[in-house]
Structure formats: structure tokens, C-alpha cells
Amino acid sequence: MKNDRPLPLDEKTSFKLSKVKQANTSTELKVRSCLHKLGFRFRIRNKGLPGSPDIANRRKKWAIFINGCFWHHHEGCKLATLPKNNKEFWLAKFKRNKERDIDVVNKLRSMGFNVLTVWQCETNNGYMLSLKLTSFLSGHH
Numbered sequence: 331m332k333n334d335r336p337l338p339l340d341e342k343t344s345f346k347l348s349k350v351k352q353a354n355t356s357t358e359l360k361v362r363s364c365l366h367k368l369g370f371r372f373r374i375r376n377k378g379l380p381g382s383p384d385i386a387n388r389r390k391k392w393a394i395f396i397n398g399c400f401w402h403h404h405e406g407c408k409l410a411t412l413p414k415n416n417k418e419f420w421l422a423k424f425k426r427n428k429e430r431d432i433d434v435v436n437k438l439r440s441m442g443f444n445v446l447t448v449w450q451c452e453t454n455n456g457y458m459l460s461l462k463l464t465s466f467l468s469g470h471h
């Protein structure tokens with residue numbers, strides 16, 4: 331596909347994207363530490379499952395995706411910005427990402443998994459995050 335060629339990025343955009351990547355990593359750590367505190371056991375980067383969920387427990391049949399608001403274009407979120415250069419490339423990319431997200435969730439659900447998406451912007455409030463995780467996982471201990 332022609333949209334998959336490497337991106338001609340200017341320096342400012344590359345810098346911004348490197349920060350986005352770091353943000354995602356710390357987002358994942360926040361969710362993991364919250365789950366640990368709540369006493370849930372899980373594995374990370376589950377390559378054998380559709381979409382390689384960031385966090386999952388195969389035996390208990392639940393999976394969590396932690397989505398960066400930029401990459402997965404969180405609707406209505408201020409982090410879901412559209413880069414000024416190559417707008418069409420980005421719009422197509424975000425659309426593909428969204429379609430893949432939906433497809434993967436459907437596959438997992440058809441395998442009997444409960445699936446939760448945690449957005450990057452939802453991890454800033456630890457209390458709200460633990461509420462969200464608790465209600466998703468109630469009954470899955």
C-alpha cells in the first residue's frame with residue numbers, strides 16, 4: 331500500500347512523536363501497577379492472541395488494550411491531534427488503526443474474552459483508573 335512507505339518527517343514532528351512513544355510506555359506502566367495493587371494477575375504483550383493485547387489473562391479470559399490517544403485517534407480527545415504535514419497520510423493511518431482495533435476486539439470477543447480499552451488520557455487519574463479496572467474485572471479474580 332502506498333501509504334505504508336516511510337514517513338518524510340520533519341525534525342519537530344519526529345521529536346513530538348518520540349515523546350508520544352514515551353507517554354505510551356508510562357501509560358502502560360500505570361495500568362500495570364494499578365492492576366498489581368488490585369491483586370490481578372496477567373501477562374503482558376500477548377503475542378498469541380489477536381492484536382497482541384497489552385495485558386491479558388488467557389485462563390480468566392480477559393484482555394486489555396492500552397491505546398495511545400494520538401495513534402488510535404481517540405475521538406473528542408485533545409491528545410488526538412492531526413499533524414499539519416501529510417494530513418491525508420495520517421487520516422488514512424488513523425482510520426486503519428481504528429478498523430484494526432474494532433476487528434481485533436471482535437475476534438477476541440468471539441473467543442469468549444472480555445475486552446477493555448484503556449485510553450492514555452484515562453490513566454492520569456489513578457482513582458478513576460482503578461474504578462474502571464475494578465468494574466471491568468469484577469468476577470474475574
Ligand SMILES: [Zn+2]
Pocket residue numbers: 399404407408409410449450451452
Ligand atoms: Zn484520550
